[in-house]
Amino acid sequence: MTASFMEGNEAIAHGAMAAGCRFFAGYPITPATTIFQSMLTLLPPAGGICLQGEDEIASIGFCLGASMAGLKAMTATSGPGISLYSEQISFAIGSEIPIVIVDVQRLGPSTGSATRGADGDIQFLRWGNSGGLPVIALAPVNPADCFVLTMAAFNLAETYRCPVFIASNKEIGMTRESVDLRSLPQPEIVERRGFAGPPPYRPFAVADGRDVPDFLPIGADILVRQTSSTHGPDGYITTDAVQIAAAQQRLDRKLRSAVDTFTYWEFYGPPDADTLVITYGVSARAARSAVDAARAAGTTASLLVLKTLWPVPEALIREKAAGAGRIVVVEMNLGQYVREIRRVLGNQHIDFIGQMDGRLIHPETIEEVICHG
Amino acid sequence: MDSLINDSRPPVFCPGCTHERVVHGLDKAFALLGLPANRIALVSDIGCSGLFDTFFNTHAMHGLHGRALTYATGLKMARPELTVVVTMGDGGLGIGGAHLLAACRRNLDLTLLVLNNFNFGMTGGQCSVTTPPEAQAGSSFLNRLEKPMDLCRLVEAAGAPYAARCSGLSKGLAENIRAAIAFEGFSVLDIWGICPGRYTRKNRLTPKMIDENLADMPGGQGVIAENRRPEYGRSYARQQAELPPTKPPLEVPPEFTPLAGKRQELVILGSAGQRIITAGEIVGLAAMTAGLQVTQKNEYNITVLRGPSISEVIVSDEAIGYTGIETPDVVLALAQEGVDRRRAAFAHFGENTLVLAAADVTLPESPARVHTIDFKALGVRPPDRALAAVAAVAARERIISPPMLDRALEYRFAGKVLESARATVKKGLEEGRKDAKP
Ligand code: SF4
Numbered sequence: 001m002t003a004s005f006m007e008g009n010e011a012i013a014h015g016a017m018a019a020g021c022r023f024f025a026g027y028p029i030t031p032a033t034t035i036f037q038s039m040l041t042l043l044p045p046a047g048g049i050c051l052q053g054e055d056e057i058a059s060i061g062f063c064l065g066a067s068m069a070g071l072k073a074m075t076a077t078s079g080p081g082i083s084l085y086s087e088q089i090s091f092a093i094g095s096e097i098p099i100v101i102v103d104v105q106r107l108g109p110s111t112g113s114a115t116r117g118a119d120g121d122i123q124f125l126r127w128g129n130s131g132g133l134p135v136i137a138l139a140p141v142n143p144a145d146c147f148v149l150t151m152a153a154f155n156l157a158e159t160y161r162c163p164v165f166i167a168s169n170k171e172i173g174m175t176r177e178s179v180d181l182r183s184l185p186q187p188e189i190v191e192r193r194g195f196a197g198p199p200p201y202r203p204f205a206v207a208d209g210r211d212v213p214d215f216l217p218i219g220a221d222i223l224v225r226q227t228s229s230t231h232g233p234d235g236y237i238t239t240d241a242v243q244i245a246a247a248q249q250r251l252d253r254k255l256r257s258a259v260d261t262f263t264y265w266e267f268y269g270p271p272d273a274d275t276l277v278i279t280y281g282v283s284a285r286a287a288r289s290a291v292d293a294a295r296a297a298g299t300t301a302s303l304l305v306l307k308t309l310w311p312v313p314e315a316l317i318r319e320k321a322a323g324a325g326r327i328v329v330v331e332m333n334l335g336q337y338v339r340e341i342r343r344v345l346g347n348q349h350i351d352f353i354g355q356m357d358g359r360l361i362h363p364e365t366i367e368e369v370i371c372h373g
Numbered sequence: 374m375d376s377l378i379n380d381s382r383p384p385v386f387c388p389g390c391t392h393e394r395v396v397h398g399l400d401k402a403f404a405l406l407g408l409p410a411n412r413i414a415l416v417s418d419i420g421c422s423g424l425f426d427t428f429f430n431t432h433a434m435h436g437l438h439g440r441a442l443t444y445a446t447g448l449k450m451a452r453p454e455l456t457v458v459v460t461m462g463d464g465g466l467g468i469g470g471a472h473l474l475a476a477c478r479r480n481l482d483l484t485l486l487v488l489n490n491f492n493f494g495m496t497g498g499q500c501s502v503t504t505p506p507e508a509q510a511g512s513s514f515l516n517r518l519e520k521p522m523d524l525c526r527l528v529e530a531a532g533a534p535y536a537a538r539c540s541g542l543s544k545g546l547a548e549n550i551r552a553a554i555a556f557e558g559f560s561v562l563d564i565w566g567i568c569p570g571r572y573t574r575k576n577r578l579t580p581k582m583i584d585e586n587l588a589d590m591p592g593g594q595g596v597i598a599e600n601r602r603p604e605y606g607r608s609y610a611r612q613q614a615e616l617p618p619t620k621p622p623l624e625v626p627p628e629f630t631p632l633a634g635k636r637q638e639l640v641i642l643g644s645a646g647q648r649i650i651t652a653g654e655i656v657g658l659a660a661m662t663a664g665l666q667v668t669q670k671n672e673y674n675i676t677v678l679r680g681p682s683i684s685e686v687i688v689s690d691e692a693i694g695y696t697g698i699e700t701p702d703v704v705l706a707l708a709q710e711g712v713d714r715r716r717a718a719f720a721h722f723g724e725n726t727l728v729l730a731a732a733d734v735t736l737p738e739s740p741a742r743v744h745t746i747d748f749k750a751l752g753v754r755p756p757d758r759a760l761a762a763v764a765a766v767a768a769r770e771r772i773i774s775p776p777m778l779d780r781a782l783e784y785r786f787a788g789k790v791l792e793s794a795r796a797t798v799k800k801g802l803e804e805g806r807k808d809a810k811p
């Protein structure tokens with residue numbers, strides 16, 4: 001194959017460009033910095049804007065402003081930066097501002113270890129906003145996924161007008177790998193649906209049968225209002241409980257009811273194996289090696305790699321786990337996504353492998369559990 | 374020009390609140406400038422002044438406390454044709470301090486109107502960054518311990534090219550606002566006012582007192598000559614126009630037959646300055662010239678010019694799963710720091726692991742086969758050790774072959790650098806061939 005040799009972080013930048021990203025702002029932080037550096041190389045010569053914010057709060061704030069002006073926007077950071085993004089993430093959720101947010105996870109808590117990998121932010125991404133409304137999070141396994149899922153993330157942000165996370169990991173972001181970007185299946189590029197109806201434009205009104213309001217940019221001929229306060233369809237503050245409840249339910253429903261249309265996953269191994277390994281992110285690589293090694297040793301297992309983590313793709317998980325006598329969940333933390341698997345597959349036997357020491361989970365650790373319980 | 378006041382949402386401020394005067398002053402300023410409603414974006418902060426956007430028929434964005442300048446920056450960069458006005462109280466000034474300083478340094482064409490009434494009106498009159506120490510504020514004695522900041526002097530020091538003060542109760546308010554908006558660049562207008570709802574219930578402050586105070590203060594007269602410079606958005610566009618197009622990522626087509634063998638693992642243990650990461654990359658590119666899959670993981674200290682530098686490269690004819698390495702096929706031990714960092718790993722090396730070690734490095738016990746290279750005797754300087762050692766691996770037809778390596782050099786280097794890399798490789802190849810021959 002004709003290949004390029006690039007980090008997951010570089011692949012994310014190329015995916016963003018392919019998806020039509022026109023605005024990026026970031027603040028340097030290991031292990032996400034090379035996304036900023038790559039965007040700085042790629043975006044301005046192509047006519048887009050790349051800024052270095054004075055901090056993470058500013059970086060995502062710039063993106064929200066630019067997105068409201070109609071540009072596809074992305075920012076990237078690691079756990080400590082996600083902490084600082086939190087209030088702006090809540091804004092993007094509640095006020096339906098499309099944005100792609102990359103979290104190249106590093107070992108926490110807090111400043112933790114800048115150059116050690118982890119998947120410790122998985123529940124944080126879901127719940128790190130005030131109000132607790134759903135978000136979308138996609139988890140790449142390698143640079144190829146980084147490219148394709150970033151494109152998908154932009155499409156989802158535009159379609160649903162919401163923040164979309166890429167839950168990467170230092171072990172993907174800063175590992176260089178041979179990848180043939182041209183051979184990857186590229187999704188068709190989606191633009192946010194613009195308002196075409198007759199005035200008045202009500203910025204948060206939804207057309208019949210839709211859960212996502214039509215967009216007009218700030219700066220359009222028709223006036224546009226955006227607000228982080230609890231608002232009615234007209235974009236003005238409201239205290240009307242009926243209106244408020246309807247809006248909150250719509251924000252919840254618009255993502256959760258649609259997850260089947262953006263459930264990304266890979267399945268490996270026979271469909272009827274007694275043991276099903278479920279994992280995501282970089283651990284999927286070790287899990288695949290483990291499943292191969294187990295088979296060579298005479299034990300058959302299958303592997304489900306989840307690439308859509310939020311909302312939880314419950315239908316897929318149930319379907320793939322239906323015949324399995326035992327589920328093994330593997331993740332680089334002490335037990336985050338396994339909570340969701342337990343919730344969805346309540347009556348099935350679930351074993352858990354978690355590790356949080358800055359090292360990759362070793363295939364032998366997984367193989368051992370597959371073969372010997 | 375018609376008023377841009379939103380008749381369906383009249384101001385709701387306490388009677389006597391200066392904010393209401395500013396609403397009308399701003400409206401008049403828009404009229405003086407002749408700006409159409411849809412070319413104005415009003416970005417409001419939090420607090421009583423955060424209601425501003427609702428009183429106008431303009432584009433509006435209202436977000437989190439202290440962050441108004443961040444949204445305004447994104448908006449203005451994306452749509453330079455918009456007139457972007459930010460309203461903020463003295464509360465937003467404090468919590469958004471970093472954004473204020475950065476906006477001053479950046480000099481993007483935004484106008485910041487600070488509705489300064491010396492306390493947090495909305496939450497109960499607590500002290501802000503502008504509360505005088507002698508005032509009775511809602512934070513008990515705390516404001517007595519802190520010095521209020523002078524916004525105009527602050528932004529001047531931070532590089533703002535325009536800073537002015539005025540009373541929100543003065544006749545010249547609209548003109549002051551107009552001048553600030555008309556200025557091309559970041560302009561700050563510190564508008565002093567009265568908050569009858571909170572502040573003046575316990576403190577005496579009259580329009581006359583405000584005028585007297587303002588008259589006594591230095592600076593704050595508008596344009597700051599020494600800070601005048603080109604506006605950020607225009608400068609950005611100018612710089613951007615001069616950038617050469619970005620080269621597409623390097624693509625390596627397969628042209629050589631891969632060496633026999635499945636997954637091969639190489640660990641390079643060196644120190645900062647030995648170009649360890651580049652050597653790892655070259656091995657990767659070389660393997661890719663044979664259509665192989667490659668991963669490369671690197672480790673170095675955050676103080677990049679000191680300490681160990683380690684590169685781990687995996688080459689395989691099939692998809693690479695786990696990217697960790699426990700039993701490498703080849704180890705290049707080029708500096709003591711790198712070896713020491715991975716000291717514990719040596720015991721796990723296999724009998725088939727080939728270690729090429731620099732003569733000045735002391736190795737831990739290991740079952741691996743060790744071959745020592747005297748780089749000094751070869752005439753290879755420390756920064757070239759890694760590349761020479763890689764060549765010594767290629768000479769043994771392990772992982773990559775000499776033609777693959779040469780092709781990788783061509784991809785990675787050009788001109789004089791390529792020549793010198795080839796000279797280094799030649800030395801490594803000769804050394805390797807000596808050992809490879811029985
Ligand atoms: S509390 Fe103070 S600032 Fe707020 S509306 Fe009342 S007078 Fe104005």
